[in-house]
Amino acid sequence: MQLKDKSKKIRRSLTAATCSLLGISTTDTPAEEGDWEFDSAVLYYSEVDRVSAIEPVITAKREFSDEKSLNLKLVFDALTGASANGATPSDQPQTFTKPSGEGSYTASANETPLDDTFKDFRMAFSSQWDQPLNRDYKASLGGNFSTEYDYLSLSVNGSLSRDFNKRNTTLSVGISLAHDTISPDGDLPVGFSSMVIDTGQAGFEDDFDATREGSEDTKTTLDLIFGLTQVIDQHTVMQLSYSISDSSGYLTDPFKILSVVGSDGRPVDYRYEKRPDSRNKQGLYWQTKHHFSKDILDISYRFFWDDWDITSHTLDLRYRWMLGGQQYLEPHFRYYSQSEADFYRRFLVDGDVLPDYASADYRLGELTGITLGLKYGFKLANEQELSMRLEYYLQSGDSPDGNAPGILSDMELFPDVEAIILQFNYAF
Amino acid sequence: MMPRVAAFLIPLTLLFTGCTNLGVEPWERNILAKPEMQLIADPIEAGLDDHIYFSKEASSGGRSFAGGGCGCN
Amino acid sequence: MTRLTRLEEADGYWQGRFQAMASPCEIFMEVDEASSANRLLQIAADEAWRIEKKFSRYKKDNLVYRINNSSGAPAKVDDETAHLLDFAQQCWELSDGLFDITSGVLRRVWRFDGGSHIPDEAAVKALLPYVGWQHVNWSRPFFTLPQGMEIDFGGIGKEYAVDRTLLCLQEVTDAGLLVNFGGDIHAGRRKKDAGAWSIGIENPNQPDSANGILKIHQGALATSGDARRFLLRDGKRYGHVMNPKTGWPIENAPRSVTVAADTCTEAGVLATLALLHGEDAETFLKGQAVQYWLND
Numbered sequence: 001m002q003l004k005d006k007s008k009k010i011r012r013s014l015t016a017a018t019c020s021l022l023g024i025s026t027t028d029t030p031a032e033e034g035d036w037e038f039d040s041a042v043l044y045y046s047e048v049d050r051v052s053a054i055e056p057v058i059t060a061k062r063e064f065s066d067e068k069s070l071n072l073k074l075v076f077d078a079l080t081g082a083s084a085n086g087a088t089p090s091d092q093p094q095t096f097t098k099p100s101g102e103g104s105y106t107a108s109a110n111e112t113p114l115d116d117t118f119k120d121f122r123m124a125f126s127s128q129w130d131q132p133l134n135r136d137y138k139a140s141l142g143g144n145f146s147t148e149y150d151y152l153s154l155s156v157n158g159s160l161s162r163d164f165n166k167r168n169t170t171l172s173v174g175i176s177l178a179h180d181t182i183s184p185d186g187d188l189p190v191g192f193s194s195m196v197i198d199t200g201q202a203g204f205e206d207d208f209d210a211t212r213e214g215s216e217d218t219k220t221t222l223d224l225i226f227g228l229t230q231v232i233d234q235h236t237v238m239q240l241s242y243s244i245s246d247s248s249g250y251l252t253d254p255f256k257i258l259s260v261v262g263s264d265g266r267p268v269d270y271r272y273e274k275r276p277d278s279r280n281k282q283g284l285y286w287q288t289k290h291h292f293s294k295d296i297l298d299i300s301y302r303f304f305w306d307d308w309d310i311t312s313h314t315l316d317l318r319y320r321w322m323l324g325g326q327q328y329l330e331p332h333f334r335y336y337s338q339s340e341a342d343f344y345r346r347f348l349v350d351g352d353v354l355p356d357y358a359s360a361d362y363r364l365g366e367l368t369g370i371t372l373g374l375k376y377g378f379k380l381a382n383e384q385e386l387s388m389r390l391e392y393y394l395q396s397g398d399s400p401d402g403n404a405p406g407i408l409s410d411m412e413l414f415p416d417v418e419a420i421i422l423q424f425n426y427a428f
Numbered sequence: 429m430m431p432r433v434a435a436f437l438i439p440l441t442l443l444f445t446g447c448t449n450l451g452v453e454p455w456e457r458n459i460l461a462k463p464e465m466q467l468i469a470d471p472i473e474a475g476l477d478d479h480i481y482f483s484k485e486a487s488s489g490g491r492s493f494a495g496g497g498c499g500c501n
Numbered sequence: 502m503t504r505l506t507r508l509e510e511a512d513g514y515w516q517g518r519f520q521a522m523a524s525p526c527e528i529f530m531e532v533d534e535a536s537s538a539n540r541l542l543q544i545a546a547d548e549a550w551r552i553e554k555k556f557s558r559y560k561k562d563n564l565v566y567r568i569n570n571s572s573g574a575p576a577k578v579d580d581e582t583a584h585l586l587d588f589a590q591q592c593w594e595l596s597d598g599l600f601d602i603t604s605g606v607l608r609r610v611w612r613f614d615g616g617s618h619i620p621d622e623a624a625v626k627a628l629l630p631y632v633g634w635q636h637v638n639w640s641r642p643f644f645t646l647p648q649g650m651e652i653d654f655g656g657i658g659k660e661y662a663v664d665r666t667l668l669c670l671q672e673v674t675d676a677g678l679l680v681n682f683g684g685d686i687h688a689g690r691r692k693k694d695a696g697a698w699s700i701g702i703e704n705p706n707q708p709d710s711a712n713g714i715l716k717i718h719q720g721a722l723a724t725s726g727d728a729r730r731f732l733l734r735d736g737k738r739y740g741h742v743m744n745p746k747t748g749w750p751i752e753n754a755p756r757s758v759t760v761a762a763d764t765c766t767e768a769g770v771l772a773t774l775a776l777l778h779g780e781d782a783e784t785f786l787k788g789q790a791v792q793y794w795l796n797d
Contacts, residue, residue: 010595010774011789017591018767021584022664023459041472045480055479057472063577067640073475157493168451176493223493229467231451234459239467243489285490287467291459298469304487312487320464338486364486389473395484421480425472 037061039427047419051081051118068131077122082114086256086273086360088347089113089411090266097195099255100186101208104198112415115255122148136163144178153180159225168231176223183216184254191274192354195257211272219249235291243285248278258360260348265406268350273359275343281306296320304338310364312338325378332373332391340366346413349405362414366398373421384428391421467491506546508539514677517542521549522557522659524683528670531677531692541670541678548669549682552662556585556654558605568644569651575643583641585654585661592657592770593634599777600770603646604745605653606631611750613741617734625748632745660723660769663687687721687765717761723769725776726757726796742776753780761792 039059046052059073085096087107094107098117107113128142138161146153159174182188193211198204227241252275260269287300298318305311315335322328341364343357370393377387397414404413452460459465468474468491482488506519515538517528528545530538558565568576578586592600606628610620631649638645646652654661659682667680667687677691679698688698697718725742732739732750739750758775762768771789775782786793 011771011791013591013595014767014770015763017588017595018664018764018770021588021661021766022668022764039472041476043476055476057476059472063642067643075475077479165451174493223489225489225493231460233450234452237460237465237467239491241491243493245489245493281487281489283487283490287491289465289467291462291465296464300491302487302490304490306486308486310486312485314487314490336481336485336487341486363484367485369481369485387470393480393484417484419484423473423476425470 035062037063037427039425041423041425044422045419046422047081047417049082050114050417051079051083053077053079068129071128071130073124073126073128075122075124077120077124079118079120079122081118082116083118083255084362084415085113085115086258086362087113087270088259088261088265088267088360088408088413091407092266094267095197096257096270097197097208098186099184099189101205101212102186110411112412120148120150122146122151137161138163140174150184151180151182153178155179155221157223161227170227170229172225172227172229174223174225174227176221178221178223180219180221180249181216182218182250182254187212187215188217188250188254189213189272191252192271192358195270195272217250219247219251221245221247232288237289239285239287241283241285243281243283245281246278247281251275251277251279253359253361256359256361258345258348258358260350261405261408262350263405265404265408265411271348271358273361274357275359276308276357279306279308294322296322308364309342310338310340312336326380327378328376330375330377330389332371332375332389334369334371334373336369336371338367340364346404347408362397362417365414367395367414368398369393369395371421377425385425386427387425389421389423393417393419393421395419504546504550506539506542508535508542510535515542517545519546519549521546522553522662522682524659526683527679527681528666529677529679529681529698530670530674532674537674537676541674541676544669544673545666545680548666549662552658552665555581556658558651558653558655565652565654568646571646573645573648575638575645577642578644579642582644585657586639586644587641588657588766589652589654590634590639592774596774596777598634598746599744600656600774601632601634601745602652602654602656603634603637603650604632604743605655606649606651607743607745607748611732611741611743613732613739617732619732619734619739629748632748656773657766657769659683660685660721660765663721663723663765685721685723685765685769688717688719690719720761720763721765721768722759722761723765723772724757724759725769725772726755740776742773744777751777751779754778755782755795755797757796758782758786759794759796760786 041057043055045055055075055077057073057075059071061069061071063069087094087096089107089110089112091109093109094113095104096113097104105116124144124146126142126144128140130138130140132138140159142157144153144155155176155178157174157176159172161170161172163170190211190213196204196207196211223243223245225241225243227239229237229239231237252273256273257270258273259267260271262268281304283302283304285300285302290297300316302314304314317333318330320328320330341359343355343359344364345358346360348358371391373389373391375387375389377385379385395417463469478488478492506517508515508517513531515530515532515535517530517538519526526549528542530541532538532541554560555563556565557563558569560566564576564578564582589602610624610628612618636647636650663680663682663685664687667678667689670678671689677689679686679688686700691698700717700722726740740754740756742751742754743749744751754776758772760768760772760775762771771791775786775793778785783795
């Protein structure tokens, strides 16, 4: 009986092994050890009437024996355009001093004030080394360097994972430490200080300097991620992770201001924003991928919360629809919604006591984002792959509860942000 | 915030022990081994998306480090 | 090697022939037009030749040759080879080390040419350190073979080629098809004759006659053992299936075993495993719930 049971098991296992063997494609291109594999992309991001960015990326991967690998990544990011400075629109044209203190920019009547002085160039380089430590453990070490005209970020990270249960279950823990330095042109504004407008007055430069404190500041961020990856069956894999991120230091945006409005809704002053100097973010992330007979469903959900009282939900759906002939179409849908930070104020009211912190940055307000996208890809011979995607992103802020004073009750305080994302990919 | 952490770790552990029946044999991994079945199938796209949404929304992280690395506007 | 294909029309189907893997290969195709038959035949021959070129240990310009001459250095392999190595490892595990693609080294002393030369024990023993999958390091995509060892996909290559060829053809046609590479067969369902193919099973005692006609609708047949490859000494018959643990042929095994299964690869491995069980071959086969034919 025992022999029979064992033999039966051989047949079953053999059938499965044969199916696996025959279910494969037969590309005949063994890459030699030491070959670099490259992947490249260009992203074009353009918001209607606002920021646009072009972002080329190239990654190189080299595999060594014993499953060791090195990944390098270089990203360039050229940004131009205008960004909402936080002030409210008004029925009169408004003039603002540029963040550098040299010159001013104007917002027309009834228009959302945009700071159009943004021109930035970012370069980021990162490297990551992965290797198994033994049969069950894998380790990864990496470093990132990112620099802009007025911003420098350095980070190191490490992670360790362990396989269990015939490598069907993987537990991982990762840690990252980042140190960022911001040194804007025109120095850092004093939180809540009033913006000085150059109307030709004699003491403008001294007055402007009085709103400045120091030429640079820093922030440090410590991230931890705990992950669980589980193979469910031959077609399904699932991941769960919990992440916690602790930032401290200068978390304010030196380019953002708040309007201080009178009872008629018109601005009487503009104050530089001020945020707390620490932030703790946490997230729970769940992702599942399922392979149907040909197509692949990729679904993920993230719940995020922080001690600024922001909570958010992110749902992401992708369906890779295989067209045959090594081509696919991949529709993408993403839904995002967040609640506002506890210190978020669309504006300050003249005469009210100043809060401890305040920001009118629309990204800290209550908002909803929808992304709709379509990606098309195909594989060429020699394991090369081309793909492109076009996405539309719509971000809608939520209007206040109708208690905006005076003229503001008729103004668009939360204009939509619409963006087009176009990306080309080439792996070779 | 710490008590919330503990509350989430407990179901995770339960799930893990409950998962020991799940999974496949090594030779049944041909589908799971496909590049397009990796959890992050396109790392470049994932990185670009993380950067876009980091710049436009208040949340970050989840599938990877929340990071920072830019003074994004 | 001749790279020729021949096509003949038969009763309600086309029969194409070519030579690959030292075997006569036949493709039966239920199509009407000679042009479509010819196209299918070319696809089949190209796939068979591709696999032969890629996995034959007799070629000097392929990955198998590079692995066998790697002097112990890791070799990076492509996906298809990786799947075959995975499969070979699983067969090795399932057979408790009897099915071993590194046992070909033993051919240096064993020559199954129908003669009577038996190597001396010392020569066999000297080769044993170079046999055994447990000595290799297979860590996808890197395969490391210790110096002096060899791998040989001969035990699964032909059956794999049969299955692959049928799959390739079925990607371009839904016609009834049968692939036969030297007696290893995989058939897809026919449209005519009640959907069945008639296949003769060779009697190894009388190599040129057929002792049975088998009707199959779809599925595969594979035979292990060879009426022509043996040694005869002092009345004892040594078949060519080797025990990698002792370096000697398996004793008292049937001359050949034919197994029917869903795929040719599976049938072939089951047949070989049966031979590796020696006199328990039939017991083993009975436990597998497969149809089989033994020739003692």
